[in-house]
Amino acid sequence: MRIHWTPSLFTYIFFLLLSSATIAQVNQTSLTEYPLGCVAPSSQTAGLDFTADDSYLRFVEPSNDAYLAIDGNRMKQLVVDQAEIAHRYRNAGNQFWGRIIGTESDHDTALWMMEQLNQTGVENIREDSIVLPPQWIPDRWIISATKGQELVELTSAWPAYGSPGTGPEGLQLELVDVGLGLVTDFFGRDVAGKAVVVHSIPTSGTIINSAARSGAIRRADELGAAAILVVLELPGNLQTAFYDVGTNVPTLSIGSADGAALQKLLTDSPDNNSVKIDVQLEVTMVEGLTTSSVRGEVPASSADAERIVIVAHRDAYFEGASDNASGVATALELMRYFAQVPKSQRIRTIEIIGTPGHHNLARTGHNWLFENRESILDQTVLLINAEHSAHALIDRWGNELCSTNSIGPFSWTINGSEKLTATTLEAFDDFGIPRWTETGGPAGEIRTISTLVPSVVIMHAGVLLHTNIETAEAIPAVSLAATTRAFAKIIDQANGMSLEDLSR
Numbered sequence: 001m002r003i004h005w006t007p008s009l010f011t012y013i014f015f016l017l018l019s020s021a022t023i024a025q026v027n028q029t030s031l032t033e034y035p036l037g038c039v040a041p042s043s044q045t046a047g048l049d050f051t052a053d054d055s056y057l058r059f060v061e062p063s064n065d066a067y068l069a070i071d072g073n074r075m076k077q078l079v080v081d082q083a084e085i086a087h088r089y090r091n092a093g094n095q096f097w098g099r100i101i102g103t104e105s106d107h108d109t110a111l112w113m114m115e116q117l118n119q120t121g122v123e124n125i126r127e128d129s130i131v132l133p134p135q136w137i138p139d140r141w142i143i144s145a146t147k148g149q150e151l152v153e154l155t156s157a158w159p160a161y162g163s164p165g166t167g168p169e170g171l172q173l174e175l176v177d178v179g180l181g182l183v184t185d186f187f188g189r190d191v192a193g194k195a196v197v198v199h200s201i202p203t204s205g206t207i208i209n210s211a212a213r214s215g216a217i218r219r220a221d222e223l224g225a226a227a228i229l230v231v232l233e234l235p236g237n238l239q240t241a242f243y244d245v246g247t248n249v250p251t252l253s254i255g256s257a258d259g260a261a262l263q264k265l266l267t268d269s270p271d272n273n274s275v276k277i278d279v280q281l282e283v284t285m286v287e288g289l290t291t292s293s294v295r296g297e298v299p300a301s302s303a304d305a306e307r308i309v310i311v312a313h314r315d316a317y318f319e320g321a322s323d324n325a326s327g328v329a330t331a332l333e334l335m336r337y338f339a340q341v342p343k344s345q346r347i348r349t350i351e352i353i354g355t356p357g358h359h360n361l362a363r364t365g366h367n368w369l370f371e372n373r374e375s376i377l378d379q380t381v382l383l384i385n386a387e388h389s390a391h392a393l394i395d396r397w398g399n400e401l402c403s404t405n406s407i408g409p410f411s412w413t414i415n416g417s418e419k420l421t422a423t424t425l426e427a428f429d430d431f432g433i434p435r436w437t438e439t440g441g442p443a444g445e446i447r448t449i450s451t452l453v454p455s456v457v458i459m460h461a462g463v464l465l466h467t468n469i470e471t472a473e474a475i476p477a478v479s480l481a482a483t484t485r486a487f488a489k490i491i492d493q494a495n496g497m498s499l500e501d502l503s504r
């Protein structure tokens with residue numbers, strides 16, 4: 001763009017500078033100190049600061065008072081409990097931590113879930129055991145870059161799920177940065193045998209991002225990279241957990257600050273070849289592990305009644321407070337709520353299934369649901385997926401993420417009649433749940449069975465998903481209450497509809 005310097009432009013710029021100087025002076029004396037809602041989260045800043053639970057915006061609709069017994073604060077504690085299970089596993093020395101399928105953290109979550117069901121009068125509580133194929137577990141990793149005496153350890157490095165390891169001796173590689181990794185970014189670049197850095201634009205995060213969409217990761221792999229580092233360009237230095245990316249070489253995500261540190265080493269160096277990177281990633285395929293689905297029901301008054309099934313997957317990376325501690329909390333609270341209804345008034349049996357989840361190569365939860373679809377969906381008139389059912393809206397501002405006092409938006413999919421759709425959307429709106437105006441987004445854990453019966457999915461896959469700062473603090477009690485109350489209302493209204501009404 002060319003700028004033509006005219007006298008009036010000079011005058012304009014002069015006054016602009018003068019006025020901004022005045023504003024700057026005024027601000028120096030009048031700024032009030034507030035807690036930092038906006039930060040670049042890193043190991044130094046920890047995570048984001050969130051507003052207190054009672055200061056989130058809330059939606060007051062008198063006709064919803066019937067659902068006040070569904071308690072956001074109680075559910076928040078359930079989220080905290082699950083986060084603690086993940087931390088216990090981490091503190092036991094597991095670098096790859098969370099509620100990881102097949103591990104002690106998975107079994108602890110199942111036991112905890114059954115205890116919760118026991119306390120709420122749910123019946124027929126049981127565990128369906130599932131034998132797992134060998135599970136990918138990274139035992140240890142460390143990534144560092146050196147130039148001469150200078151050493152930078154990439155503390156945000158996190159292996160993409162299923163990535164090949166390096167063996168204990170690691171790989172010492174030359175480093176090459178290919179920007180966004182578009183086809184043209186590779187023109188004239190020799191990446192063979194090198195550690196390739198690809199920058200990825202989050203849209204909105206680990207689930208959907210530019211490096212996956214544009215094929216940059218696959219391209220680096222096909223062109224012979226010896227290791228791939230994906231910089232997910234979210235503010236700060238977050239640890240982010242990708243699902244399997246299908247590469248043949250060690251592949252890890254790193255945070256923006258670590259990506260910038262590598263850029264600095266490369267650009268400060270007159271000779272790129274002098275920057276070396278040491279990649280150590282030890283992976284074991286662990287055999288003989290098991291997992292389970294946790295089940296329980298609130299039986300209807302009649303033994304041959306139809307059923308409503310609520311699914312919540314139990315597994316998570318990191319604290320996984322939204323994904324999926326929130327969904328598990330929602331499912332448990334719904335069971336508590338419906339267990340209070342006198343048995344003589346229960347029209348349909350409500351079943352909860354705490355599935356193992358899908359954050360592994362075998363996608364155990366998807367497959368288990370599909371393989372057992374006939375028994376699970378027998379007599380089922382409505383299937384609800386309680387997944388990522390609460391989150392706070394996070395805004396982005398330059399190099400920072402900003403927490404807000406608002407519930408974040410959700411995507412939604414409904415399989416069923418216009419009447420079911422209208423009932424569901426009205427309930428979401430009545431409880432003040434922000435949502436996409438059009439249907440879309442993932443169906444999550446129930447994807448393999450969601451079209452076999454009438455089903456409702458509301459979820460989000462936002463900025464913090466699969467990051468180490470999706471912590472319990474990021475989950476507003478108000479959001480848990482809103483979604484769970486809406487589901488309760490949908491179930492109540494669905495109980496007044498036949499399978500035919502719900503289907504078409």
Ligand SMILES: [Zn+2]
Pocket residue numbers: 313323324387388444445
């Ligand atoms: Zn999930």
